[in-house]
Amino acid sequence: IKTQEKEYIFLNDFIGKRRNYIFFPYLCILFNDMNPPITDYLALGRQLRCPEGTLAQEIGDYLFVSNRNMIEKTIDTLALAQDDHVLEIGFGNGKHLPYLFCKAKDIHYTGVELSAEMIRQAKANNNVFIRQKRAVFLKENTKETLSFLPSSFHAYFSVNTYYFINDLKRHFQQVYSYLIQGGKLCLGYIDKAFGERMPFTKEGFAFYSHKELEDMLLSVGFTNFRVHSFTEDIAGRGNRNITRPFYVAMANK
Numbered sequence: 001i002k003t004q005e006k007e008y009i010f011l012n013d014f015i016g017k018r019r020n021y022i023f024f025p026y027l028c029i030l031f032n033d034m035n036p037p038i039t040d041y042l043a044l045g046r047q048l049r050c051p052e053g054t055l056a057q058e059i060g061d062y063l064f065v066s067n068r069n070m071i072e073k074t075i076d077t078l079a080l081a082q083d084d085h086v087l088e089i090g091f092g093n094g095k096h097l098p099y100l101f102c103k104a105k106d107i108h109y110t111g112v113e114l115s116a117e118m119i120r121q122a123k124a125n126n127n128v129f130i131r132q133k134r135a136v137f138l139k140e141n142t143k144e145t146l147s148f149l150p151s152s153f154h155a156y157f158s159v160n161t162y163y164f165i166n167d168l169k170r171h172f173q174q175v176y177s178y179l180i181q182g183g184k185l186c187l188g189y190i191d192k193a194f195g196e197r198m199p200f201t202k203e204g205f206a207f208y209s210h211k212e213l214e215d216m217l218l219s220v221g222f223t224n225f226r227v228h229s230f231t232e233d234i235a236g237r238g239n240r241n242i243t244r245p246f247y248v249a250m251a252n253k
Contacts, residue, residue: 038055038059041199041200041202042200042202042203044200045200045201045202045203045204045205046203046204047059048063048200049114049164049204050114050115051063051092051115051117051118052115052116052117053117056115056117056118056121057093057117057121060092060093060117060118060121061093063092063093063160064092064093064095064096066234067092067159067160067188068096069230069232070159070160070188070190070230070232070246070248071096071099071159071188072096072099073188073228073230073246073248074157074159074186074187074188074248075096075099075100075103075157076103077186077228077248077250078103078155078157078184078186079184080100080103080104080107080154080155081104081154082104082105082106082107083104083105083106083107083108084104084107084108084154084155085107085108085110085152085153085154085155086100086107086108086109086110086153086154086155086156086157087110087111087112087148087152087153087155087156087157087175087178088109088110088111088112088156088157088158089111089112089113089140089156089158089161090112090113090114090158090159090160090161090164091111091112091113091118091122091137092113092118092122093118093121093122093125094111094118094121094122094123094125094126094135094137095125097109097122097125097126097129097135101129101134106134107134108134109129109134109135109136110135110136110138110148110153111135111136111137111138112138112139112140112146113137113138113139113140114139114140116139119137119138119139122137123137146174146175146178148178149178150177150178151177151178151179151180151181151183152178152180153178153179153180153183154179154180154183154184155179155183155184155185155186156175156178156179156183156184156185156186157185157186157187157188158186158187158188159187159188159189160188160189160190162187162189162208162213163189163195163201163205163206163207164204164205164206168206168208168216169216169219169220172185172216172217172220172222173220176220176221176222176253179253180253181253182252182253183252183253184250184251184252184253185217185222185250185251185252185253186248186249186250187213187248187249187250188246188247188248189246189247189249190244190245190246190247191244191245191246191247192207192208192209194244194245195207210227210247210249213225213249214249217251218251221253222251222252222253223251223252223253224250224251224252225249225250225251226249226250226251227247227248227249227250228247228248228249228250229245229247230245230246230247230248231243231244231245231246232244232246
């Protein structure tokens with residue numbers, strides 16, 4: 001096994017559909033549940049937006065475990081092709097990149113992240129792709145503005161991040177300008193009602209309905225909005241099973 005792509009394929013074949021495993025290069029670790037490493041709900045909400053400090057690595061691993069299925073479904077929906085240039089906002093620790101690079105040959109990836117600690121971890125986890133000049137990890141500035149040339153990307157995706165963007169319509173407007181004509185946008189997100197019931201979302205989270213997201217996307221020029229629905233069973237506190245509904249929305253430039 002010489003590359004991270006091959007490692008990922010091998011481990012995926014080994015673990016099958018059992019989502020209580022997490023992938024590391026050369027290592028599988030069994031998680032008994034997906035409990036967050038912090039019990040203060042307000043502090044947890046802030047850490048989910050921007051992991052930092054001594055708990056950052058644990059938060060990053062928790063985010064990957066709990067979001068892995070959503071991330072992979074979102075990547076699948078993109079239907080990437082050879083030589084595609086892909087933009088992601090909020091990549092966390094970047095352990096999903098081997099899955100993305102397995103989807104097509106010569107994909108070029110650019111990720112933008114608010115957390116400096118997540119950028120450090122993502123670079124460490126994807127050093128092979130960085131050396132191959134296939135992956136670039138960038139720091140988001142505090143004004144939530146992106147700086148890329150127009151028509152730079154074939155696809156954009158983001159999972160469980162739109163809740164934290166202050167001016168979401170403006171963000172979509174920026175993304176629209178960075179996509180080529182016919183380019184694809186994919187958002188992975190949890191159900192609005194489900195999200196608003198979570199104890200850690202009372203501060204700093206904003207949830208939208210499908211219709212609200214569609215209206216924003218269409219208003220900046222996107223077309224062909226559609227939504228794919230999924231559910232998954234996740235482990236909550238006390239190893240209680242929780243059914244989480246989530247969605248992958250897609251639109252085209």
